[in-house]
Amino acid sequence: AAGVIQSPRHLIKEKRETATLKCYPIPRHDTVYWYQQGPGQDPQFLISFYEKMQSDKGSIPDRFSAQQFSDYHSELNMSSLELGDSALYFCASTIGGGDSPLHFGNGTRLTVT
Amino acid sequence: GEDVEQSLFLSVREGDSSVINCTYTDSSSTYLYWYKQEPGAGLQLLTYIFSNMDMKQDQRLTVLLNKKDKHLSLRIADTQTGDSAIYFCAEAPNNNDMRFGAGTRLTVKP
Numbered sequence: 001a002a003g004v005i006q007s008p009r010h011l012i013k014e015k016r017e018t019a020t021l022k023c024y025p026i027p028r029h030d031t032v033y034w035y036q037q038g039p040g041q042d043p044q045f046l047i048s049f050y051e052k053m054q055s056d057k058g059s060i061p062d063r064f065s066a067q068q069f070s071d072y073h074s075e076l077n078m079s080s081l082e083l084g085d086s087a088l089y090f091c092a093s094t095i096g097g098g099d100s101p102l103h104f105g106n107g108t109r110l111t112v113t
Numbered sequence: 114g115e116d117v118e119q120s121l122f123l124s125v126r127e128g129d130s131s132v133i134n135c136t137y138t139d140s141s142s143t144y145l146y147w148y149k150q151e152p153g154a155g156l157q158l159l160t161y162i163f164s165n166m167d168m169k170q171d172q173r174l175t176v177l178l179n180k181k182d183k184h185l186s187l188r189i190a191d192t193q194t195g196d197s198a199i200y201f202c203a204e205a206p207n208n209n210d211m212r213f214g215a216g217t218r219l220t221v222k223p
Contacts, residue, residue, distance in 0.1 A: 092156075
């Protein structure tokens with residue numbers, strides 16, 4: 001069965017650079033969530049989209065932005081990267097309406113040096 | 114995960130049963146979830162239980178839900194070394210973003 005696809009798998013950036021993470025949800029899933037998981041931490045909710053509109057916002061820094069496109073894929077744009085942004089970034093998708101569980105991708109490991 | 118609490122570590126012997134416990138605070142979640150995370154890997158949805166159910170069994174996995182006490186548990190029967198991982202309990206208040214516990218690191222000894 002198709003799963004959530006995230007790219008790239010690994011990304012190394014320097015401080016103050018920008019990064020773009022991509023997420024391709026499971027086919028027919030219209031809702032995408034982004035999570036950040038720091039070392040030894042539980043995943044923290046960043047932002048979500050339903051039908052290409054932002055639906056909820058968590059602890060996403062102002063330096064980050066995201067959007068969902070017409071094909072339902074989503075991109076997380078990160079600017080002015082800081083060392084503390086080094087983390088695993090997960091995307092999850094589901095069918096909107098609240099009756100379906102979230103399915104997570106394998107994550108993008110971002111390292112900021 | 115301050116609203117979802119789990120013990121951080123559990124160690125069992127291969128073949129024994131593992132029980133991972135979780136308490137949550139928000140009763141508005143339609144479902145409660147268990148995710149498994151192996152080192153360097155993503156979050157794998159293990160199982161989930163509808164909030165109106167008391168128990169759900171899926172092969173070696175049994176989920177028990179005590180809604181009155183807001184207590185969720187995951188029992189893994191005949192635990193194998195491949196079950197070694199971090200197990201996250203999660204709730205989705207108002208069916209919005211998911212909140213995770215800190216994760217329980219399960220170590221299975223041969």
